[in-house]
Amino acid sequence: MPIDLLLNNISKYIHLTEEERSVFKDYLQPKSFKRKQFLMHEGEVCKYSAFVTSGCLRGYTVDKNGIEHVLSFAPPDWWMGDMYSLISQKPGILNIEALEDTETITLSKTNQEKLYIAVPKFERFFRILTENSLVANQQRIIDNLSLTAEERYGLFCKRYPTLIDHLPHKQIASYIGVTPEFFSRMRNRRLH
Amino acid sequence: MPIDLLLNNISKYIHLTEEERSVFKDYLQPKSFKRKQFLMHEGEVCKYSAFVTSGCLRGYTVDKNGIEHVLSFAPPDWWMGDMYSLISQKPGILNIEALEDTETITLSKTNQEKLYIAVPKFERFFRILTENSLVANQQRIIDNLSLTAEERYGLFCKRYPTLIDHLPHKQIASYIGVTPEFFSRMRNRRLH
DNA sequence: CGAGAAAGATGATGTAGGTTAAGAAATGAG
DNA sequence: CTCATTTCTTAACCTACATCATCTTTCTCG
Numbered sequence: 001m002p003i004d005l006l007l008n009n010i011s012k013y014i015h016l017t018e019e020e021r022s023v024f025k026d027y028l029q030p031k032s033f034k035r036k037q038f039l040m041h042e043g044e045v046c047k048y049s050a051f052v053t054s055g056c057l058r059g060y061t062v063d064k065n066g067i068e069h070v071l072s073f074a075p076p077d078w079w080m081g082d083m084y085s086l087i088s089q090k091p092g093i094l095n096i097e098a099l100e101d102t103e104t105i106t107l108s109k110t111n112q113e114k115l116y117i118a119v120p121k122f123e124r125f126f127r128i129l130t131e132n133s134l135v136a137n138q139q140r141i142i143d144n145l146s147l148t149a150e151e152r153y154g155l156f157c158k159r160y161p162t163l164i165d166h167l168p169h170k171q172i173a174s175y176i177g178v179t180p181e182f183f184s185r186m187r188n189r190r191l192h
Numbered sequence: 193m194p195i196d197l198l199l200n201n202i203s204k205y206i207h208l209t210e211e212e213r214s215v216f217k218d219y220l221q222p223k224s225f226k227r228k229q230f231l232m233h234e235g236e237v238c239k240y241s242a243f244v245t246s247g248c249l250r251g252y253t254v255d256k257n258g259i260e261h262v263l264s265f266a267p268p269d270w271w272m273g274d275m276y277s278l279i280s281q282k283p284g285i286l287n288i289e290a291l292e293d294t295e296t297i298t299l300s301k302t303n304q305e306k307l308y309i310a311v312p313k314f315e316r317f318f319r320i321l322t323e324n325s326l327v328a329n330q331q332r333i334i335d336n337l338s339l340t341a342e343e344r345y346g347l348f349c350k351r352y353p354t355l356i357d358h359l360p361h362k363q364i365a366s367y368i369g370v371t372p373e374f375f376s377r378m379r380n381r382r383l384h
Numbered sequence: 385c386g387a388g389a390a391a392g393a394t395g396a397t398g399t400a401g402g403t404t405a406a407g408a409a410a411t412g413a414g
Numbered sequence: 415c416t417c418a419t420t421t422c423t424t425a426a427c428c429t430a431c432a433t434c435a436t437c438t439t440t441c442t443c444g
Binding site: 227341370371374377 | 400401402403404412
């Protein structure tokens, strides 16, 4: 059951009673996306966060030259959303697209707020989730400031081994912050 | 009173009773730092977060070539800490230093945990704080991926006008991700 | 399974920003 | 106030990575 993946994930941080679990479930809604389908486009207000149970999502921006920049991937067991738009309820900056057929469990912004009131423990859960995400983002900033592209690629391979042979190279290149051409050259160098 | 700055800050996100406010105060400890004094060095476990009421702090890492990279500044009304170390209680990666004589109100990790239990509302406060911080960090990643150094400098000026004529140029250069030499050239170009 | 599209590789050339070095200006401890 | 230290500027040269163009390989969806 996909929802077990989510409940299991949550149980790492907070303990839920059977009652609370059932309240929580009522607030959720499963959503499926076909490859290349979008969860949201920039300029729209983000209305829910999505927990991936199978497949993979990517969130990216498009710069003034039309070049895409990947902010994050969401393989199974990860949450995805346009954080900025979710919390401000203003038009978002991210495009979120399914890289392959993807199953998610979504929690709408309104239900999330209801959940905080019905089961305050979830304040804690999402606080911890956000803290972890913040730390990962801070580390990425430091990496971007202090490492070469090649070193960042090495780190990516180490940190996300499952993603490496799963994603198109150009997506990884974009996440790391180089062009597909340079990425190709880097990889060739690595194989001596 | 410095603590009013903090209470005022908090009241933007949650409402506290007189009772709760007083519990909160009991968990706090004021700490002063002289210019160039360190709150923590990398490799130490971070034991508290600091809310700045006057002065300014900076958090930075040192790369393998000995070059410093500024992750964040904390002027008055901002929190500072090594998030990674605070939540994991493992040796931290940041050096946190006072850029000038600085007054802070600190909340130890242990008191923060007690606070969550004594006044659960603070789960919400710190969740929101962390969410905002996450959004700012995501934006910085996007900026680093998609803008030139000159554009990032422009943004910095717009977003942190008070910091601009307050901080040594080399610190801003480091935050933006360029060398002091290039920063100097950029600034000259701007003045035509 | 086959055609069209997308992804990847490779070479030639361009450029944003780094490095090194040295002098000028600002700053702060005594 | 002053000298030592740190910060800032300028200039010549260098390199990691981008761009552009072309070709090959791999998908994908009818």
